[in-house]
Amino acid sequence: xxxxxxxxxxxxxxxxxxxxxxxxxxxxxxxxxxxxxxxxxxxxxxxxxxxxxxxxxxxxxxxxxxxxxxxxxxxxxxxxxxxxxxxxxxxxxxxxxxxxxxxxxxxxxxxxxxxxxxxxxxxxxxxxxxxxxxxxxxxxxxxxxxxxxxxxxxxxxxxxxxxxxxxxxxxxxxxxxxxxxxxxxxxxxxxxxxxxxxxxxxxxxxxxxxxxxxxxxxxxxxxxxxxxxxxxxxxxxxxxxxxxxxxxxxxxxxxxxxxxxxxxxxxxxxxxxxxxxxxxxxxxxxxxxxxxxxxxxxxxxxxxxxxxxxxxxxxxxxxxxxxxxxxxxxxxxxxxxxxxxxxxxxxxxxxx
Numbered sequence: 001x002x003x004x005x006x007x008x009x010x011x012x013x014x015x016x017x018x019x020x021x022x023x024x025x026x027x028x029x030x031x032x033x034x035x036x037x038x039x040x041x042x043x044x045x046x047x048x049x050x051x052x053x054x055x056x057x058x059x060x061x062x063x064x065x066x067x068x069x070x071x072x073x074x075x076x077x078x079x080x081x082x083x084x085x086x087x088x089x090x091x092x093x094x095x096x097x098x099x100x101x102x103x104x105x106x107x108x109x110x111x112x113x114x115x116x117x118x119x120x121x122x123x124x125x126x127x128x129x130x131x132x133x134x135x136x137x138x139x140x141x142x143x144x145x146x147x148x149x150x151x152x153x154x155x156x157x158x159x160x161x162x163x164x165x166x167x168x169x170x171x172x173x174x175x176x177x178x179x180x181x182x183x184x185x186x187x188x189x190x191x192x193x194x195x196x197x198x199x200x201x202x203x204x205x206x207x208x209x210x211x212x213x214x215x216x217x218x219x220x221x222x223x224x225x226x227x228x229x230x231x232x233x234x235x236x237x238x239x240x241x242x243x244x245x246x247x248x249x250x251x252x253x254x255x256x257x258x259x260x261x262x263x264x265x266x267x268x269x270x271x272x273x274x275x276x277x278x279x280x281x282x283x284x285x286x287x288x289x290x291x292x293x294x295x296x297x298x299x300x301x302x303x304x305x306x307x308x309x310x311x312x313x314x315x316x317x318x319x320x321x322x323x324x325x326x327x328x329x330x331x332x333x334x335x336x337x338x339x340x341x342x343x344x345x346x347x348x349x350x351x352x
Contacts, residue, residue, distance in 0.1 A: 004126050005030040010351050011136035012325055013063040017055035020329040021135070023351075026065060028140045029126045033080035036146045038090060043134040044069025044160040044318070045344035047190065047251065050332045052121055060121060067134030068094045068119040069162040069345075071155045081143045089155065091147040091308065092139060093162035094119055094298050096131060100144075108302040110145075135328070137351055147305050150312025157317035160190065160343040161308060163298065164318060168195040168247060169307040170299035171270040172202060175245050179203035184239075184246035185224070186259060188215050191249035191272060193319055193342040196222045199247070201314050207239070209259070218341070222319070230258065241289070243267055253277045260285035260293060271295045318343045324350040 006027040013024035031037045049066035051057050070092040074084050084090060098105050099115035110116055117125070120133030149158060168191055177183055183204040185195040192208070199206045200223030208215075208224040216227040228235045236258060243262045251273040260269055260281070269291065271279070281293055299307065311317065319342045323331050331344045 004032070006127070009137045011065050011132065012328060012351065013065045013132075013135070014053050015063050017053075017060065017062075021053065021066075024063060024065075026063075026132050026136060027127070028132075028136075028138060031076050031078045031140050032126075033078040034142050034144075035078045035140050036074055036081060036084050036090070036143050037076040037138060037140050038070070038072040038092065038146070039075045039138050040070055040072040040134055040136060040348045042071045042156045042159045042348060043067040043346045044163065044320075045323075045328070045331055045335065045346065046160075046163050047335060048163075049133075049135075050335060053332070061130045064120065064130070065132035065135050066120055067136070067346075068092070069159045069164070069343075070119070070134035070139065071149060071159045071162070072139070072348075075138070077143075083143050084146060084148075089149045089151070091149050091158070091162050092119060092134065092141050092145065093147065093166065093304055095301070096122075096141045096145050097125070098145075108300040110300045111298045135325070135346065137348060145301060147301070147308055150308060152312055152315070153317055156322055156345045156347065157320050158308075158311070159345050160194070160318035160320065161311055161316075162304070164190045164194045164343060165198075165311065165316075166299040166304045166307050167191055167272050167296070168249070169198050169310070170303055171247060171272060171296040172198050172245075173303070173306075174296065175268050175270065177202050177204050177245050181205070181244040182207065182242060184209055184243050184259065184262065186230075186246060186248040187250040187273065188212075188219055188222075188342070189249065189338065190318070190340075190343045193222050195247045195249055196224050197316050200224070201310075201316060204245075207243075236262070241265075246270070247272065249273045251275055256280075256293065257282045257285045260291055263289065263291045265289045265291070267291050269293045272297075318345075320345045322347050326350070
């Protein structure tokens with residue numbers, strides 16, 4: 001099989017787990033018949049980017065280019081592309097391909113496909129090397145994994161919807177959160193602040209759980225009806241057995257049983273954060289009220305487009321801080337200190 005024709009584009013990459021990201025030139029494939037070429041305008045900064053760049057998940061191959069919250073403009077399309085044209089404003093999230101034939105793919109749940117191709121760190125079947133992400137001037141993606149962005153949203157603030165947005169939207173929709181439900185959101189970071197916005201937009205009563213009393217005013221501004229400081233045992237006890245659904249967005253190690261005990265009979269606790277250590281669950285926290293504890297991973301392509309359209313109708317975007325590309329290493333250090341409200345977004349014009 002002959003090597004595809006490629007072109008060069010500027011990017012920010014890291015050559016090792018201990019090196020900072022710096023300017024680089026990478027290769028992308030020239031669009032095939034079903035490909036869309038995108039000029040990247042903005043790229044959100046996810047904590048996963050940091051884990052990947054520093055090989056904390058132990059699968060990174062170098063040089064590595066993170067970035068999977070991509071918003072841009074179509075600059076070229078393949079001869080067989082039907083969904084997009086040059087000039088369209090589009091998005092690319094965590095996935096750029098899948099097998100297309102398994103039960104998960106046929107159900108529109110490509111995130112669970114055993115052959116899913118992630119935007120970075122997966123094997124690029126076209127170039128036979130790891131995929132390279134959105135910290136770059138352009139990207140080429142098969143049209144079925146390109147999403148249409150609502151015209152009325154601020155594009156920079158919409159970029160985090162491609163990961164933080166769908167990660168929180170999907171479980172809230174799966175468990176049919178809506179009017180009459182009491183919903184808890186654990187943590188007010190990049191994921192948590194989107195969970196608050198979506199739960200409120202779905203008509204639920206929203207309670208934000210945080211370890212930081214100083215986040216109360218901001219949580220209420222974002223849509224929380226009530227804020228509970230989780231270190232306050234009395235405040236936690238006052239909510240025992242009262243929640244229909246709790247979305248746990250925290251990646252630090254913490255006691256999930258404290259939240260399981262807040263659920264009603266048949267209530268659901270869904271984890272979207274990824275704590276480093278295995279989570280200990282007390283069986284009686286589940287058994288005595290027929291509660292459930294589960295996890296959720298982003299969303300498939302149909303649901304991600306549904307989420308973007310919902311955000312367009314309701315004017316929902318992330319709260320962001322725009323940064324220049326050359327500020328990414330400082331942004332990573334600030335992210336480790338939770339020093340961002342609530343998502344960094346890179347202005348890719350600064351890469352030029």
